[in-house]
Amino acid sequence: MIQTDKRNAIMRVAETIDCQVRRVRVNAVEAMRAHELAEITIDLMPGETLCPFCLGTNLRKVDVRFTTHGPEVSGFPFSYEWFTTCGQCEFGRMKVCKHCDHTVSKGSLCQCKGAIAERQEIEVAKEADRLAKMRHISPAEYAHEKVYVNEEYRVLGDVISEAEDGEDVGLVLACELTEPALCPDADDVIERIEDRAYEECDDGHIVSFGAGAKEALQAVLDKWFAEHCTVNELYYPTNVIIDISPAKTEEEEAQ
Known part of the structure; x- marks a missing residue:
């Protein structure tokens, strides 16, 4: 706790603006010194810089206006002011985009072309890794009627027919048939x-x-x-790929 004499030096009663309201002006700089916060040390990692909003303090001032009941009071003449954490940074530090050198606020992503392209490459690599780890089965090994293709459920026979006609059917995922518990309890x-x-x-x-x-x-x-009540079949896609053979070329058919 700060000693009384120091508190009195920091908090000065400037004026009495209402019979019940005393306005106290706090010397924020002296208050920081009293808490040994006149200077702080921040070690910046590569790709980081001091927040341009709070200048590394991780603080911002909040001012809330209010009033009291009474005929002599009009508007919102009184205020609560205090410091809260800066909402733009992480402990006074902010990321710097390696592609455009712009600062990036906490919880945000840089929208420059280089940053967007990098994120897309990462997502493509993750998806490729996910697909590489999936199990593969043939249509003969699949027990259900419908499959998941291009974000919709389709009949497996129709997908096979399209592939045999030379169409690119894309990734075909096996589905799991579930029976929802919808009967009243x-x-x-x-x-x-x-x-x-x-x-x-x-x-x-x-x-x-x-x-x-x-x-x-x-x-x-x-x-x-x-x-x-009639309950339609409910399917969920699984991490199993059904290998649909593409249409044979003329050379393959000739052989």
Whole structure:
């Protein structure tokens, strides 16, 4: 804690601007010295520079205006001012783009052509590495009807026909067939009834269910769902590539 005499030197009562509001002006420079912050050391790594907004302090001033109730007060004459962390940098440091030498704010990416091209190259390399690690199977080894091609689900037979006609079908991914659990659950229905009873009557025990109630309700729900609901097949792409043979050339067919 800063000693009283130092605090008094730093905080000066400048004026009384309202019967309940005292405006105190704080010498921020002296306050920094009191906390031994008159000078700080920042070791910059390659590709870094001091933040041009906070000049390496990682601080910025915030000013919030406010008012008090009363006929003699108009507008927002009072203020809270304090220091908070700089939102533009990381601990007073900011990255410098190696392609254009411009500073890049925290959480941002440089949009110069060189930086964009580099990021695209990295993404292409990552995707190539991901594809290289995938398992490959033949169409005969695949058990389902649909596959994932060019961000849509298609019938495998149609994709094979297009490939045989000489079209470039692109990357064909195997899919996993899932069966979503969409049937209503008896526990959920009973819980909703109990919650509503509590909301309406402020008593959670006003309603009760006999033995076997949940099982009987679930049987009714299962029968209703089977008779009246149709659930389409739901596919998810997997990390397995289906190798579709391209159309044979005239030379290959002649052989």
